Amino acid sequence: MTSLDLFGNLGSEPLRSNISEQATLFHQFLAKNDEALLTDVRGVLKSAPLRHLQTPAGHKMSVKSSNCGEYGWMSDSQGYRYQRIDPVTKAPWPQMPPLIATKAIEVATLAGFENFKPDSCLINVYLPGAKMGLHQDKDERDFTKPIVSFSFGLPVNFLWGGFKRSEKYQKFQLQHTDALVWGGSDRLRYHGVQQLKDGVHPVTGRCRVNLTIRQAE
Ligand SMILES: O=C(O)CCC(=O)C(=O)O
Ligand SMILES: [Fe+2]
Numbered sequence: 767m768t769s770l771d772l773f774g775n776l777g778s779e780p781l782r783s784n785i786s787e788q789a790t791l792f793h794q795f796l797a798k799n800d801e802a803l804l805t806d807v808r809g810v811l812k813s814a815p816l817r818h819l820q821t822p823a824g825h826k827m828s829v830k831s832s833n834c835g836e837y838g839w840m841s842d843s844q845g846y847r848y849q850r851i852d853p854v855t856k857a858p859w860p861q862m863p864p865l866i867a868t869k870a871i872e873v874a875t876l877a878g879f880e881n882f883k884p885d886s887c888l889i890n891v892y893l894p895g896a897k898m899g900l901h902q903d904k905d906e907r908d909f910t911k912p913i914v915s916f917s918f919g920l921p922v923n924f925l926w927g928g929f930k931r932s933e934k935y936q937k938f939q940l941q942h943t944d945a946l947v948w949g950g951s952d953r954l955r956y957h958g959v960q961q962l963k964d965g966v967h968p969v970t971g972r973c974r975v976n977l978t979i980r981q982a983e
Contacts (some may be wrong), residue, residue, distance in 0.1 A: 912949030
C-alpha cells in the first residue's frame with residue numbers, strides 16, 4: 767500500500783455543488799482537458815464559422831455561435847430549431863469531436879443521467895458585454911435527457927431560475943473548466959448568463975467559451 771492509499775479516493779472525485787435537486791456543478795471537471803477541448807473547438811470553427819444568430823423577434827444575439835454534431839441549434843426569423851445543415855456553409859455541421867462527447871457522457875453519468883447520447887454541441891462565444899437572457903432549453907425531443915454545459919475562459923454569473931421567467935433566480939459563478947449538468951425535474955428551468963465582465967483569461971484571452979451539449983433527437 768502506498769501512502770496515497772491511506773486517503774482512499776480522496777482527490778479523484780470531482781468537487782461538486784448541488785445547485786438544485788437535479789442540477790449539479792462539477793468544479794474544474796475539465797481541468798486536464800482544456801487545451802485539447804479548445805483545440806477541437808477551434809478546428810470545428812474553421813469549417814463552421816461563428817456567427818450572430820437572430821432571435822425570432824429580429825434581435826441580434828450578443829453571443830456568437832456555431833455547432834458541431836449531427837444537429838445544430840438554430841435561431842432566425844422562422845423560430846428556434848435544430849437542423850442538420852449549416853445555413854452559412856450549406857453543409858452538414860462538423861462532427862462532434864470525440865473528446866467533447868466522451869466528457870459530456872462522463873459528467874452526465876456522474877450526475878445520475880445514464881444513456882445520454884449527445885448529438886448536438888452548441889458553441890457560444892461571449893466577448894465582454896455579451897449576455898444571454900433567461901430562457902428554457904425546450905427544442906429537444908426528449909426532456910428525460912439532460913443538458914450538459916462546459917465553460918472556458920473568463921468567469922461569468924449564471925442565472926438559475928424557476929419554471930416561469932418571472933420567478934426569482936439564484937446566481938452562481940461558472941469558471942474555466944467547470945461543467946454544469948441539469949435534467950429531470952430541473953430540465954425546463956429558466957436560465958441565462960449575466961453580461962460578461964471585461965478581462966483577459968490566460969487560456970482563452972478576452973472571452974468566454976461555452977459548449978452546450980445536448981441530445982436533440
Ligand atoms: O453560456 C451558457 O452558459 C449558457 C448557454 C445556454 O443556456 C444556451 O445556449 O442555451
Ligand atoms: Fe440554455
